[in-house]
Amino acid sequence: MPMPVAHGLVGASLVAAVLPRAGREREWRRALLAGAALANAADLDFSLVFVFGSRGWHRGFTHSLVFALAVFVCLLLALGRRRARVAVGLGLAYASHALLDFATTRQGGGLELFWPFSFERFGLRWWGLSEIPSRLPPAEILNFLFLEFVLFAPPLLLLILLRRGVFRRPV
Ligand SMILES: [Zn+2]
Known part of the structure; x- marks a missing residue:
């Protein structure tokens, strides 16, 4: 279960990959x-955990691929056809949350990836990243945040440099 650093960096990277910097x-x-x-x-579902007092709400419908598709359709309707590429980038950013959670879950419950068709929870279960951070001491949480930054910041930095044309040869 990655923390906000990993999710945020992956989301920003996807937007940087999809959107040209023209403009x-x-x-x-x-x-x-x-x-x-x-x-x-997607982790705003923690608010439902607090409201209804059940951890079962976490990693439920907000982590499903169908819900990610619904978010994309809403973005597309809100931004319009002229900004469809922005909607695609933001939609991919939203969907990346569930895919990253799925790929980095080894312990505990997985995600309702196929809600509303299935309530079964899925996780890849071969590599755990930042799992159960609420039970860790602050120093270890900082270690995980640093690890997430080291893992996911370089692709974003590379994409930003590419979009800025740093690697382009002068003509
Ligand atoms: Zn999550």
């Missing part, structure tokens, strides 16, 4: 931040 720099940066935020949005 205004400020809009591009805003899209990257929106991607980072949306990549963490």
Whole structure:
């Protein structure tokens, strides 16, 4: 169960991969931040855990592929056809949350990846990243956050440099 650092960096990377930097720099940066935020949005289901007092709400419908598709359709409707590429980037950022949780779950319950067709919980279960951070001392949580940064910041940095044309040869 990665923490917000990993999810945010992956979400921003997907937006950077999909969106060309043509256009205004400020809009591009805003899209990257929106991607980072949306990549963490599925964990807002923690609010349902607090409201209803059951951990069963976590990693439920907000972590399903169908829900990710619904989020993408909403983004597409909200942004319109002219900004469809932004909607694709942000939709991928949202979907990345479930896929990253799925890929990095070894212990505990998995995700309702195929909700509403199945309530079964899935996890790849071969590599755990930042699992059960709420039970860890703060120093270990910081270690996990640092590890997530080391793992997921380089692809984002590389994409930003590519989009800025740093590797382009002068003509
Ligand atoms: Zn999650």
